[in-house]
Amino acid sequence: MLDIAILGFGTVGSGVMEVIDQNADMVTQNAAQEIRVKYIVDVRDFPGNPYEKLIIKDFSVVENDPDVKVVVETIGGAGVAYDFTRRSLLAGKSVVTSNKELVATRGYELTQIAREKGVNYLFEASVGGGIPIIRPITQCLAANRINEIYGILNGTTNFILTEMVKNGTAFDETLREAQARGYAEANPEADIKGHDVCRKICILAALCFGRHVYPDQVPTEGIERVTRKDIANAAKIGYTVKLLGRAIHHEDDKITVYVAPHLVSQENLVSSVEGVMNGIVVRGNAIGDVMFYGAGAGKLPTASAVVADIIDAAKHINARKWLSWADSDPESLLDAGLLESRWYVRVAGSEEAVKSVFGDVTFIPADPGRADGDVAFVTERMNGKKAETLFDQMAVQSAFRIID
Amino acid sequence: MLDIAILGFGTVGSGVMEVIDQNADMVTQNAAQEIRVKYIVDVRDFPGNPYEKLIIKDFSVVENDPDVKVVVETIGGAGVAYDFTRRSLLAGKSVVTSNKELVATRGYELTQIAREKGVNYLFEASVGGGIPIIRPITQCLAANRINEIYGILNGTTNFILTEMVKNGTAFDETLREAQARGYAEANPEADIKGHDVCRKICILAALCFGRHVYPDQVPTEGIERVTRKDIANAAKIGYTVKLLGRAIHHEDDKITVYVAPHLVSQENLVSSVEGVMNGIVVRGNAIGDVMFYGAGAGKLPTASAVVADIIDAAKHINARKWLSWADSDPESLLDAGLLESRWYVRVAGSEEAVKSVFGDVTFIPADPGRADGDVAFVTERMNGKKAETLFDQMAVQSAFRIID
Numbered sequence: 020m021l022d023i024a025i026l027g028f029g030t031v032g033s034g035v036m037e038v039i040d041q042n043a044d045m046v047t048q049n050a051a052q053e054i055r056v057k058y059i060v061d062v063r064d065f066p067g068n069p070y071e072k073l074i075i076k077d078f079s080v081v082e083n084d085p086d087v088k089v090v091v092e093t094i095g096g097a098g099v100a101y102d103f104t105r106r107s108l109l110a111g112k113s114v115v116t117s118n119k120e121l122v123a124t125r126g127y128e129l130t131q132i133a134r135e136k137g138v139n140y141l142f143e144a145s146v147g148g149g150i151p152i153i154r155p156i157t158q159c160l161a162a163n164r165i166n167e168i169y170g171i172l173n174g175t176t177n178f179i180l181t182e183m184v185k186n187g188t189a190f191d192e193t194l195r196e197a198q199a200r201g202y203a204e205a206n207p208e209a210d211i212k213g214h215d216v217c218r219k220i221c222i223l224a225a226l227c228f229g230r231h232v233y234p235d236q237v238p239t240e241g242i243e244r245v246t247r248k249d250i251a252n253a254a255k256i257g258y259t260v261k262l263l264g265r266a267i268h269h270e271d272d273k274i275t276v277y278v279a280p281h282l283v284s285q286e287n288l289v290s291s292v293e294g295v296m297n298g299i300v301v302r303g304n305a306i307g308d309v310m311f312y313g314a315g316a317g318k319l320p321t322a323s324a325v326v327a328d329i330i331d332a333a334k335h336i337n338a339r340k341w342l343s344w345a346d347s348d349p350e351s352l353l354d355a356g357l358l359e360s361r362w363y364v365r366v367a368g369s370e371e372a373v374k375s376v377f378g379d380v381t382f383i384p385a386d387p388g389r390a391d392g393d394v395a396f397v398t399e400r401m402n403g404k405k406a407e408t409l410f411d412q413m414a415v416q417s418a419f420r421i422i423d
Numbered sequence: 424m425l426d427i428a429i430l431g432f433g434t435v436g437s438g439v440m441e442v443i444d445q446n447a448d449m450v451t452q453n454a455a456q457e458i459r460v461k462y463i464v465d466v467r468d469f470p471g472n473p474y475e476k477l478i479i480k481d482f483s484v485v486e487n488d489p490d491v492k493v494v495v496e497t498i499g500g501a502g503v504a505y506d507f508t509r510r511s512l513l514a515g516k517s518v519v520t521s522n523k524e525l526v527a528t529r530g531y532e533l534t535q536i537a538r539e540k541g542v543n544y545l546f547e548a549s550v551g552g553g554i555p556i557i558r559p560i561t562q563c564l565a566a567n568r569i570n571e572i573y574g575i576l577n578g579t580t581n582f583i584l585t586e587m588v589k590n591g592t593a594f595d596e597t598l599r600e601a602q603a604r605g606y607a608e609a610n611p612e613a614d615i616k617g618h619d620v621c622r623k624i625c626i627l628a629a630l631c632f633g634r635h636v637y638p639d640q641v642p643t644e645g646i647e648r649v650t651r652k653d654i655a656n657a658a659k660i661g662y663t664v665k666l667l668g669r670a671i672h673h674e675d676d677k678i679t680v681y682v683a684p685h686l687v688s689q690e691n692l693v694s695s696v697e698g699v700m701n702g703i704v705v706r707g708n709a710i711g712d713v714m715f716y717g718a719g720a721g722k723l724p725t726a727s728a729v730v731a732d733i734i735d736a737a738k739h740i741n742a743r744k745w746l747s748w749a750d751s752d753p754e755s756l757l758d759a760g761l762l763e764s765r766w767y768v769r770v771a772g773s774e775e776a777v778k779s780v781f782g783d784v785t786f787i788p789a790d791p792g793r794a795d796g797d798v799a800f801v802t803e804r805m806n807g808k809k810a811e812t813l814f815d816q817m818a819v820q821s822a823f824r825i826i827d
Contacts, residue, residue, distance in 0.1 A: 038566050038709050049565035143563065149710040151555070151563030159547065159555030161453035162442050162730030288716060291695040305442050305727035306553035309717030312692060313710065323709035326566030 020053040021333045024081040026103055027094035028061040028074065031117050031144070034322030035091055036070055039329075046326060050333040057087055060103075078103050082110050089332045091325060092116040097124050108132045108140060113336070115328040117144035117321050123218035127231040130343035139335060140342065141328035146172065146219045147297050149320030150313040151327075156226050156301060157342060163303030165227040169265035169422075172219040174295030174315045175210040176242050176262045178202045180280075181293045183250050184259065190245060202295055212241035213262065213278040220264030224276050227301070228268050231347045232276050238355050240279040249365060249417045252383045252395040258282040258363070258421065259290040269353060277355040282363045284423040356403035361421040365395040367414040376412045397421065424457040425737045428485040430507055431498035432465040432478065435521050435548070438726030439495055439733075440474055450730060454737040461491055464507075482507050486514050493736045495729060496520040501528050512536045512544060517740070519732040521548035521725050527622035531635040534747035543739060544746065545732035550576065550623045551701050553724030554717040555731075560630050560705060561746060567707030569631040573669035573826075576623040578699035578719045579614040580646050580666045582606045584684075585697045587654050588663065594649060606699055616645035617666065617682040624668030628680050631705070632672045635751045636680050642759050644683040653769060653821045656787045656799040662686040662767075663694040664823065673757060681759040686767045688827040760807035765825040769799040771818040780816045801825065 059074045090107040094100040133140040143153045197203035217239045224232045261283045266276045283290040292298035297315030314320040380396040463478045494511040498504040537544040547557045601607035621643045628636045665687045670680045687694040696702035701719030718724040784800040
């Protein structure tokens with residue numbers, strides 16, 4: 020039997036308790052031992068909760084209990100969660116988490132401590148909710164040089180974009196709808212401004228390329244500027260607007276990481292990932308493209324990934340899982356502005372003016388009878404810096420990279 | 424350093440050699456030691472091949488060399504491959520394979536021998552080529568009761584169906600095209616009759632549900648009966664014809680496994696898996712649906728999965744990976760004929776005749792001016808046995824289950 024403690028009894032923490040209880044047979048069989056939750060640490064009271072007698076307020080009880088071999092951190096944020104994670108690792112306990120903010124900002128330091136103490140810091144649930152992605156990258160694709168990883172990493176923004184496509188609604192209206200349906204938070208900033216995607220792509224870049232990239236090093240653009248005009252224009256040429264996190268491993272080992280809306284070809288399976296689902300593409304030099312798809316959030320899917328990590332930690336209680344990487348090095352980052360692509364652009368102006376600035380472009384036909392002074396087009400391939408200098412010469416309304 | 428031997432120097436075997444050579448840095452780093460190919464066993468001569476000096480003809484050299492800890496079986500079939508695999512395991516060596524036929528027919532026996540000898544029998548490459556699927560099921564989804572697994576498991580048939588959709592061509596013509604392009608073999612029976620899918624779904628069922636299901640226990644229907652009329656009818660109602668392998672875990676622990684063409688809703692991401700790609704959906708009770716997508720065959724993708732298993736075997740040279748299951752039990756199988764679904768049916772006859780036999784159905788409108796005497800429709804939900812009795816009363820041309 021293995022004793023564990025859950026820190027934070029919110030949505031994910033209570034989901035973990037539920038999965039361990041409900042799927043006890045599977046968990047015991049796969050861990051080759053019973054997993055027992057000895058403590059749940061939370062500052063709040065839960066009167067009448069079936070697990071009330073497990074709930075304590077003082078983390079140091081867990082810290083000082085040698086029977087507790089695995090600590091599950093589902094507090095979130097990088098404050099108390101950081102302190103408790105660090106102290107758990109230093110006390111020789113493995114830590115399992117769904118906390119993407121903590122892994123993205125402190126992952127290098129925490130994996131180093133885990134390494135020194137001979138324990139594990141596992142975070143499958145921090146990216147893609149329940150979708151298996153961390154372990155496939157580190158194990159199944161271990162024979163590949165990973166050249167790129169990109170995808171839809173946030174369900175809220177993907178839900179909003181999908182609804183805008185299906186219903187032709189505007190961004191503000193669709194956001195309110197998403198909030199009413201519980202798919203967007205009352206304060207949706209972290210989602211719609213791309214910060215959530217940014218943290219996740221940082222974690223994936225570290226795992227795939229072996230070097231920490233911090234969120235503040237990553238150019239991040241959200242979906243607020245995506246209009247229904249852009250979505251309609253994209254559809255006319257066989258593309259769909261999607262918010263992507265993207266990390267590229269160049270041949271000279273430099274890394275480019277950024278977050279932005281893209282026009283994704285409808286021939287690319289990523290364009291068919293709809294609603295709150297996530298889809299993550301990994302491009303390896305032997306395997307080509309593989310995609311992992313599923314619910315990127317939600318109580319039970321996320322708990323499913325946390326419990327898989329608990330099982331893994333239980334099976335490797337005296338062995339390390341080699342999940343670590345080098346610290347960030349600004350020299351290893353290549354500016355996203357140097358990355359080439361075709362661009363979708365919408366400007367207020369005439370086709371003649373566009374041609375004089377952008378040269379040879381492909382115009383997207385306007386809707387008959389809806390002359391609104393906008394012109395939309397697709398450019399030749401050019402890097403972001405070059406594109407910016409051209410954008411500066413016209414009244415650009417929207418400009419997104421294109422992925423085929 | 425770890426010595427290994429490769430048995431069979433065909434497409435996959437030479438791909439394994441290529442990946443180990445080309446990605447030596449990644450492989451060494453991830454295995455935490457160098458992987459050296461000490462022997463390649465093949466009865467053929469390879470004059471001038473860069474690896475010629477490694478090639479031997481006598482397997483017993485490998486069998487009797489205690490330095491060889493991992494044997495890679497890429498011979499294929501269930502003859503010599505079975506003999507060599509068995510002897511390797513009995514000699515205390517782990518075996519890694521891409522051989523779906525051998526795992527599907529002898530997997531129970533071979534995993535038992537591996538268990539007894541304290542070594543590993545790993546077969547990630549046997550299903551879905553390079554797509555990570557075996558390891559995610561056994562590890563990442565370890566906290567779930569898996570209720571169903573289904574998907575597109577054969578690239579050749581999916582290529583043919585995709586081409587029929589895109590070009591409106593007939594089956595025979597499209598098969599010839601696939602053969603000309605090297606996507607179908609000169610003797611395509613194992614693919615188009617569904618036998619290849621059958622082997623793979625047997626392996627997945629064993630892993631997901633813990634009990635061997637033998638290919639000869641699985642009702643298997645290929646794609647020869649799919650016509651362009653069916654494909655056009657499906658498109659009219661928002662569906663796409665796909666060949667699926669499907670394994671269902673019922674609440675009473677009984678298992679249903681079968682292979683057949685289905686109409687898959689275009690709202691289901693599986694319908695968007697095109698060409699030679701594979702897409703496999705796993706439905707867990709906590710995680711919901713996840714899909715794994717990528718190249719299901721090909722030299723380097725398959726080799727990528729084999730080498731990932733070699734790395735795993737190298738890291739677990741003194742530990743078992745718990746990949747095993749119970750033997751088949753006919754009592755545990757539930758006849759696919761008892762499984763309910765809506766059906767797509769095309770018959771030669773009138774709408775009135777259809778109504779008199781099938782009752783309340785939804786007719787698919789015929790193309791104007793193309794009255795060919797066929798009527799196509801979608802039935803209410805009914806099980807396969809009931810459906811068969813109705814089919815027997817009319818001149819049924821095609822009948823496929825519908826998946827939403």
